[in-house]
Amino acid sequence: MTETIDRDKLRDIYTRTMRVARADEKFRSLLMTGKLAVIYYTVRGQELVSAAAMAALEQDDYLVTTYRGQHDQIAKGVPLNPLFAEIAGKVGGTCRGKGGSMHITHPDSGVMVTTGVVGSGLPIANGLALASQNRGDGKVTIVCFGDGATNIGAFHEAMNMAQLWKLPVIFLCQNNRYGEHTAFADHTKVDSIVTRAKAYGMEGVKVDGNDAILMYNTTKAAVDRARAGEGPTLIEAMCYRMMGHFFGADFSYMPKEHLAEMAAEDPLPRLRQLMLDHQFSEAELDAIVADLDVQMDAAAEFAANSPLPGPEEIRKDVFEEEIAA
Amino acid sequence: MSAQITVTQAINRAIDEAMAEDEGVILLGEDVAAKQGGGVFKISAGLTEKYGENRVRATPISEQAIVGACVGAALAGFRPIAEIMLMNFVTVAMDQIVNHAAKLRFMSGGQTHVPLVLRTTTGVGVGFGGQHSDMLEAWFAHVPGLKVVTPSNAADAQGLMRAAIACNDPVIFIENILCYGLKSDDPGPGHIVPLGKAAVTREGSDCSIITYGRTVLDALEIAERLAGEGISVEVIDLRTIAPYDEATVTASVEKTGRALVLHEAVKQYGTGAEIASRLNEKLFGKLKAPVTRIGGAFSAVPMANALEQAWIPNKDAIADAVRTAMNWKG
Numbered sequence: 001m002t003e004t005i006d007r008d009k010l011r012d013i014y015t016r017t018m019r020v021a022r023a024d025e026k027f028r029s030l031l032m033t034g035k036l037a038v039i040y041y042t043v044r045g046q047e048l049v050s051a052a053a054m055a056a057l058e059q060d061d062y063l064v065t066t067y068r069g070q071h072d073q074i075a076k077g078v079p080l081n082p083l084f085a086e087i088a089g090k091v092g093g094t095c096r097g098k099g100g101s102m103h104i105t106h107p108d109s110g111v112m113v114t115t116g117v118v119g120s121g122l123p124i125a126n127g128l129a130l131a132s133q134n135r136g137d138g139k140v141t142i143v144c145f146g147d148g149a150t151n152i153g154a155f156h157e158a159m160n161m162a163q164l165w166k167l168p169v170i171f172l173c174q175n176n177r178y179g180e181h182t183a184f185a186d187h188t189k190v191d192s193i194v195t196r197a198k199a200y201g202m203e204g205v206k207v208d209g210n211d212a213i214l215m216y217n218t219t220k221a222a223v224d225r226a227r228a229g230e231g232p233t234l235i236e237a238m239c240y241r242m243m244g245h246f247f248g249a250d251f252s253y254m255p256k257e258h259l260a261e262m263a264a265e266d267p268l269p270r271l272r273q274l275m276l277d278h279q280f281s282e283a284e285l286d287a288i289v290a291d292l293d294v295q296m297d298a299a300a301e302f303a304a305n306s307p308l309p310g311p312e313e314i315r316k317d318v319f320e321e322e323i324a325a
Numbered sequence: 326m327s328a329q330i331t332v333t334q335a336i337n338r339a340i341d342e343a344m345a346e347d348e349g350v351i352l353l354g355e356d357v358a359a360k361q362g363g364g365v366f367k368i369s370a371g372l373t374e375k376y377g378e379n380r381v382r383a384t385p386i387s388e389q390a391i392v393g394a395c396v397g398a399a400l401a402g403f404r405p406i407a408e409i410m411l412m413n414f415v416t417v418a419m420d421q422i423v424n425h426a427a428k429l430r431f432m433s434g435g436q437t438h439v440p441l442v443l444r445t446t447t448g449v450g451v452g453f454g455g456q457h458s459d460m461l462e463a464w465f466a467h468v469p470g471l472k473v474v475t476p477s478n479a480a481d482a483q484g485l486m487r488a489a490i491a492c493n494d495p496v497i498f499i500e501n502i503l504c505y506g507l508k509s510d511d512p513g514p515g516h517i518v519p520l521g522k523a524a525v526t527r528e529g530s531d532c533s534i535i536t537y538g539r540t541v542l543d544a545l546e547i548a549e550r551l552a553g554e555g556i557s558v559e560v561i562d563l564r565t566i567a568p569y570d571e572a573t574v575t576a577s578v579e580k581t582g583r584a585l586v587l588h589e590a591v592k593q594y595g596t597g598a599e600i601a602s603r604l605n606e607k608l609f610g611k612l613k614a615p616v617t618r619i620g621g622a623f624s625a626v627p628m629a630n631a632l633e634q635a636w637i638p639n640k641d642a643i644a645d646a647v648r649t650a651m652n653w654k655g
Contacts, residue, residue, distance in 0.1 A: 194373070
């Protein structure tokens, strides 16, 4: 299959991918140098899958994602300064430091929920999509989750309800081959998540999530279907989690030959080669990354300089009205 | 005699009024639409005909998906009402209620909020047995971010439901099956009872009974019985269990010097423990007797009527508890 793509869109995908990649690199460097001490779920290896998917959406479309969702959030457009500050637990963060990396919310970018409870975002995505359907506002909701999430009951309840009501929602399973420490074959008996779409009468597509053009076009087709009122799509995007469950965790349970296979499939060099094949110059690509690195440094500095939230924050946002001390 | 309204009619009217005023008010639940009969307890009867199946959606038996969809719709600016047919089934949806509905305002630093009402019903005394009868209000009252409401009469049911739908925080709204047929004077359209305000249902000077839901009826009956013995009982109907009207409760007990907290849920770790403890903190030294609690037996709710009646807080025991407080010698 010959896939084509607009040149500006390809540049857009590259920029989104590298923004994710450079941010992830920056976080890992801050952690390793002791400048940051937080639990961090690296997205190394999954940068492209969400960059290409989010490039097919509008800013005001809704996103629901999980604790390992930084690539989704950045690709969707969450600004770097408050994102860095939130992960550092600072008051300048998206959520005033009350959410952290596992609970990023940023409605201006359409990021409505980031949940630390695996699989629980799918029913919520249905509700966002239901609101769009009733309003007729044309918005699409995308919900991202890993292969591990497809074995919780909420996945199945949500798939059935979404198809029943033809909701404008896209279920984007980023199959990174591990649910925490458990390999895909050890937690799921079917060969592929996408076969489960059939069980609910739903459109399902399995793609190489590291193929930028295919990933973009597949998502775009699902977005078009949803906007046209034709209902939900399950996309199973194959990708790799190249490190452990959280940054710094032991991942000796991942077989060495599998890791070598992962390295060979690394989406970053592959995307760069794709760009060169499309006549982008080395200089142009380097300039994009250099500009991003300036933004990363600025975001890290913003986070470092942002104050810690005061104890009075505990009484705020429990209810609409502040609670008594 | 003025017009009367039942609890069922009152809740239906409140939802109807809210749906007429705001297109964002939608109703999701098992069997709630006209095609399925307008709900097992007919709370949503007639609403599909007025507002259509997009706004009154009968769902699959999928409690996580029902509450989750309501959370999502609420995040998008809607005011959804989730019907969880029986309170025991909230167990299936706890993640959506406790981890999401309750916490998203806080975890987002106030950027989003979840104005949903979770309606549910329960009650001991209809022979539904262990998995259809539990009063689980204490579970939700224990969760920061949730408001918990239960009416004891039709006028309050209407007014509290309007306030719950208007509330910008998630509200757990508990209806007692045995109360559905109770009649009150019709409060008329537009009636609102603010959340967090208790009612002094009967004034008295010797002992306060603090209660809510169906057991308000028991408390009133006991108050009447004890009046014949010269004991003056004040009955407080909390209406909102969390956050509860501490000012009204404290003022009442300060006046009477004696308090009994009564509820249908089991006594252990229940709402009564919280209220008794707070009264102790506020009024230690002023109390004429220890604050006591009466709740359901510490077992699953039995089916057999004889056992079920033994499970429910016993009216004679309530009266005895008040007499004991009156005769307390320290």
